[in-house]
Amino acid sequence: MHEGPLQGRRDPSLYRPNVGIALFSKRGHVFLGRRINAHGPFQWQMPQGGMDKGETPELAAMREMEEEIGVSPKLVEVLEESDDWLYYDFPSDLKSRLPGPYIGQRQKWFALRFTGSDSDVRLDLHTPEFDAWRWAELSEVPELIIHFKRPVYEAVVKAFDKWTDPV
Template sequence: MTEDLSAYRPNVGVVLFHADGRVWLGRRHNTPEPYNWQFPQGGVDAGEDLETAARRELAEETGVRSATLLGRTDGWLTYDFPADHQGGKVTRGWKGQRQIWFALRFDGDETEIDLMAHGEPEFDAWRWGKLSEALDLVVPFKRATYEAVAQAFHDFAG
């Protein structure tokens, strides 16, 4: 039986790999510790190609445009918002998010990274870290998705 995905907001995520296999981690703006780090992600506009959406979100949230496609996940990964989750996505009726994830290799200079590239920042700090490290930094309701992403992209982590 196929899961009904219509209640899940279409979304893309990006794991940005450094040439040495580390990954880009962003600390969510105005989000308390301990689960306030994640990879860039965001919604897909109506009719938008998924890779185009991923690159747009990456540029908006990090300023990064110099990146080469390494791979993507097969099929949609989903997560539900927790019952006490606040925010516009819930008030618009979404149960959670369905995501396709893209692995990209950063080909630019770190001066390209600009957390204010789109005006309102998604992140207020960033750093390079290990792919496996993200599992303990992301909010718990996204952890299973991050585990699937880490498994799918582990070969890119060197």
């Protein structure tokens, strides 16, 4: 039985602390990256990554954004941080291939406004995780996400829909 994205009866110690980034353009679209070596129709996602020991969620979000998509924290405005941690469980086939004790991830999500230009996005500054990127309507994102992350993305869409208006 799958639970929703909120903690519910989950033990937080079994979930890797993680951050997710909804990076909004001035037009109100959100950044999506296509995972390297992903197969099938669900290969797009927003930037996300693990928190280092002692790191705050906001610092982790800024670091992950710079590592994954090359965008400097100087080129974003923080709009909102999710109130709750959002959880997802790894499917058993994925869990069997992953090292470590975690059965899933718990994420703090950030809505950020991108103040730079498209040329400021650099997928190759660090070890690439994405091989392509694009701007998308926030409402269409859950359909593009792998099934086990979809409830989290649906919650993010609901929470951050207010940031989709052009500025």
